[in-house]
Amino acid sequence: MSTTVEASHHSGTGENYLTAGYGLKSWLMTTDHKRIAILYLLSISLFFVIGGLFAVLIRIELLTPAGDLVSADSYNKLFTLHGLVMIFFFLVPSIPAVFGNFLIPIMIGARDLAFPKVNLASWYVFTIGGLFTFAVVLAGGVDTGWTFYTPYSSTYSKTAVGLTAIGVFITGFSSILTGLNFVVTIHKMRAPGLTWFRLPLFIWAHYATSLIMLLGTPVVAISILLVFLERVFGIGIFDPALGGDPVLFQHLFWFYSHPAVYIMILPSMGVMSELIACFCRKRIFGYSFVAFSSLAIAVLGFLVWGHHMFTSSQSIYAGMVFSILTMMVAIPSAVKVFNWAATMYGGSISYETPMMYAFGFLGLFTIGGLTGLFLGALGLDVHVHDTYFVVAHFHYIMVGGAIMGYLGALHFWWPKMFGRLYPEAWAKLSSIVIFIGFNLTFFPQFLVGYLGMPRRYHVYPDEFQIFHVLSTAGASILAIGYAFPVVYLIWSLVRGEKAGPNPWNAKGLEWTVPSPPTTFNFDETPVVTEEAYDYSRPVEGKVV
């Protein structure tokens, strides 16, 4: 996006949002969207490390066919906690809570989100939900799988299901509050001249994500509350022995949890549009199609949840309907991928670190998306349901797609957030290591899944060992790849070269303000006069 910079947008006093106040209280009581984004960054990074440690234990256990590191019960708890932490406490909040919070007001020329105090409240709610999850670990863990399937979760499990349910229930409200804040901000606080079709596609993606958060999250909150009520009071909702219907729980759970995949991937898609436009020096091909495809994904994503239930005793007729609808949701996803490819065609592509992650995203998300069609096909899904094929598929979407987008965003906007540049060579190397490590971890899982290895087992036949050894070797490489950015990004905060307002020579309002931005982002409200990503015009706002 380009703007007419009517006047300097910043005070030039040298003060920025990081130096606007010192001490713990100034952070814990802040209502500045940028500081809240940093609070989220720290919180979800902690959860990513914890979720990653559970994954490490899982992968070490699976090195050998025998269950020689942990017991079956402990293994159940490990994969449950890995899923719970990674999904509810890392992937769902990752890009929206960190980069959405930091960037949405600046990208639309506003001083803050519409409800700054609600924004801070959402972080506290998230933190309280997280504390419950820590309590679950201390209480001995939970073994239901992150899916909480009934009646096991509601009646039979002897683990800390109630505590987990409360934690997830509370955390859901954080999502709802964030989504509400984004929707109102995008509707009401855009700068003069910033029409809907001049908005960065990052904003469109977050708008669509927010709709899912608002419409879907209450359903999973209620579902988990019902599990809690059945477990504590014995009321018959899901347990057939009490007159309930366990498939009803799966309907309620997946009504949110399938769209939740799009909560994870849509913001990443928004990041991709920013990265590809910047590093190809071109306007996104078919801007309006890419914008509307975000909304189409948000809506269609609510119509396909039954493909998780083909083997659940859901009716075959419903299964056929869900199977057909599942094929439809591939269309807007493909629109995006094809349009990004068309944007790159003839573009002046450069290979800085964020673009390396964009390339990674494109390849991995495409594999994840296409294998999703295998699973959406009713007949084929019956054979690979609950095998490692499914595990590989959703990791290609959630890790290959969402985390690649997250890391791309982190590297793209890091200089903006902290005013420092990181060592490009190390960053590029780490992106390559992550790509190799990721593929070595998860591609063998497609093969072993297709051959019949079920998920959630810690003991398996000897002939599957080679695939698990490869997978564990890949996970080790992936862990090293993830460790690199921790080191060089922290190093950059101290020793990194100072970044100007626009180190990538990119278009967009966020690149017209200093790095790091001042507390109120703009001294004067900017006036937008150009389309998004108009790289045919010279980049403005390069003044320091």
Next chain:
Amino acid sequence: MSEHSIPARIYYLVFATLLLLTLITVEVAFYDLGILTFGVALGIACFKAALVILYFMHVRYSSGLTGIFVAAGFVFLAIMLTFFLLDASSRDWQYQPDSSGFSMVRPS
């Protein structure tokens, strides 16, 4: 957000109506209305929900955009219930191969 000022008596009136409808719900539960039992209970509940949304949540005095978002919630609720019922009502259908591939046989 709506800046509309709502007289306190409206709130009291709505509150009284909600209490009255709650009493009616309890009272009706003691009568066997046959096929209407479920519909009456649900109808009263929906009416009460509408009062809360329109008055206590100020939707009646809010912008059209707010109305659209409220309506969207109900549309998605309808989607959810439609697919639940699609599954529940066809769970015992049988599929039999025939000359055209297969056909659905509904239980008699």
